[in-house]
Amino acid sequence: MDNSNLIKMANNIGAFxxxxxxxxxxxxxxxxxxxxFWEPRMRKQIVEYVDNGGSDLLDIVTEAVKKLAKS
Structure with missing residues (x-):
């Protein structure tokens, strides 16, 4: 999946x-x-995005993804 779609979806969750x-x-x-609700490939991709310095996510989404990566 394209990163821009994942970013949009993640930020929509964060906005809620x-x-x-x-x-x-x-x-x-x-x-x-x-x-x-996200399949493993999507979770892996968003974690990699954050690990590689992705900065287009809301701050609470970035923190959530970092926690997700640790578990």
Whole structure:
């Protein structure tokens, strides 16, 4: 899948959870959504994007992807 599509999808998830007043819960929500609903290839690709310095993601999405990569 094209990175631009993944970025758009991830940022849409982030936009939904951004209204959560607790930043940690918002990050956890994004991480859990990606873990539950994205196929492994998509998760791997977004992790690689962040690992390679990708900067087009919302900050809570970037943090969620970093947490996803650790698990």
């Amino acid at each position: 959870f951004k209204s959560e007043p607790d930043r940690d819960l918002a990050i956890q929500g994004v991480e859990q959504h990606i873990r539950n």
